[in-house]
Amino acid sequence: MSDVIATVARTVHQGTVVSRADFRAFYTWRTWLFGWLVRLLCQVLFYSTVGVLVGDPEYTRYIVLGAAVTVCVAEAMLAVSSTCWDHHGGTMGLLTASPVSPGWFYFGRSLQWPASSVATTSVALLVLPPFFGVQWTWWQVPVLVGLVALTCLSTYCMTLLIASVALVFPEARNVIGNITSSLVIVVSGAMVPVEYWPAPVQWAAQALPVVHGLAAVRLLEAGAPDVAVAARAGWMLLAAVCWLAAALSSFRWIFSRARTDGSLLG
């Protein structure tokens, strides 16, 4: 058992080595801070302004929290693209031939995005909402950051499954990522309550970690009992485990299938 855990840890770690190198190639701390973070804050600001224009302070609070939390969805969804980069790098064949578990490797391979999104989403939630009537108490801040971290990681687990599917259609990776991201944000309760949608959509939305993450943040802001917040976090964790299990199976199946049709060899 400890051998298995050590192998998984080693595989994830090597994935993060590639992940860090990619992130450094993408951003310097300046471009991340003044480019990416500012861009995301502007996005949250834009949607929050819609709430102000509606003239309902309660809806404004609703939308500012929704827009801030769902920042993590767009960022986590970048994992769809970075997973497919290996197609162009020609490393897929070597990964297929190596003893590596592809799912755990790809879990580490794109961890730069949830790591970054913990920072961007936390900043978005801590900096902007106070201007729109949302106040955090000092003891709520660590809980909030913890919920954000869990939401980002859970959403990333969901993204991994989408990414594994995108490996089969690497040319469509950006389309797959953007459409999925938009759909998730639309039904997540960020702009309109989940209850607005037809029952089957409401039911399906419960599988989305961000739905529970957002609900937990709103409960925290509303001063709900700790147990209610924890329950939502628990559902989110359960959803994350299910998505991760599905993603690991999917990667295993796709790599296994590739040995039949050569589809990952480029």
Add this chain to the structure above:
Amino acid sequence: MHALEISGLTRTYRRRGGEEFRALRGLDLDVPRGEVHGLLGPNGAGKTTLCKIVSTVLLPTAGTVRVLGHDVVTDTARVKGRLGIVFGGEKGLYDRLTARQNLTFWASLYGLGRAERRRRVDELLERVGLADRADERAGDFSRGMKQRLHLARGLVADPGVLILDEPTVGMDPVAARDFRALVGELRGRGTTILMTTHDMAEAAALSDRVSLIDRGTLVMTESPAAVGDLVSAYERVDARGVPDRVRETLAGLPGVVSVTSPEEGLTRVETSSPDTTLSVQRALVEARVRDVARSRPDLEEVYLHLVGERGMAVGE
């Protein structure tokens, strides 16, 4: 037990439109432990498909492949741990990682412990001449340097069997010479090597045996010298200053396969037996032709004889 046991290996691809293409057609090949085995063949002959099946990247459609006694289909995990692979070309590296990080990456995935990993990576970087550039990004390397890094990567787990698919493509002559020395070292340590190449001289110099593959079938497997012997029937006599009437006489001799002029003033007579060669030489001497040379075909000529006029053209 052989290092590689390949029996009835068939691989079919389905092209767009549903049409089937058979890249390998019932290929049989055994490679003993410690042998350097060269695979020769035109583009599309099935060499790379064979390498990919042996290295567990592709599944065979039919037939079996055993690596050090382990089946590539049913015992894949054991095969993976015992194989090193170097596919040709520049791809296959993480360009944003340094040379050292690339090697450490694969060493770790192949289960080497921290201390062993460090020692092995340093040793390989030194061996392939990249120690001074170890902390530079692989993406900034020249094609030849990338190829050397590929080689080091293939050796990182100290494999019992090494698959080299066009390993010297893009290497400069010095690096190619070092590569040959490295193959010599590996042979000395008992590593079995299956190597595809288009370079006849390289195959002849490095291989204990060579296999010629054409259209997915094995044409022959022999030592480079034995392959030459096999087609010694196609001995040739080169002569300069041969009068036209003598050329006509030579062409009429029984056993003469062809009389050609590969260059200005040179007549090349190909014969089908040593007796015929003697007859040709006698006829030339009688015609007072002084510049006469008899030679044996090199591996490249054998190859061209066996795969015919298609030579390096892409297979069907």
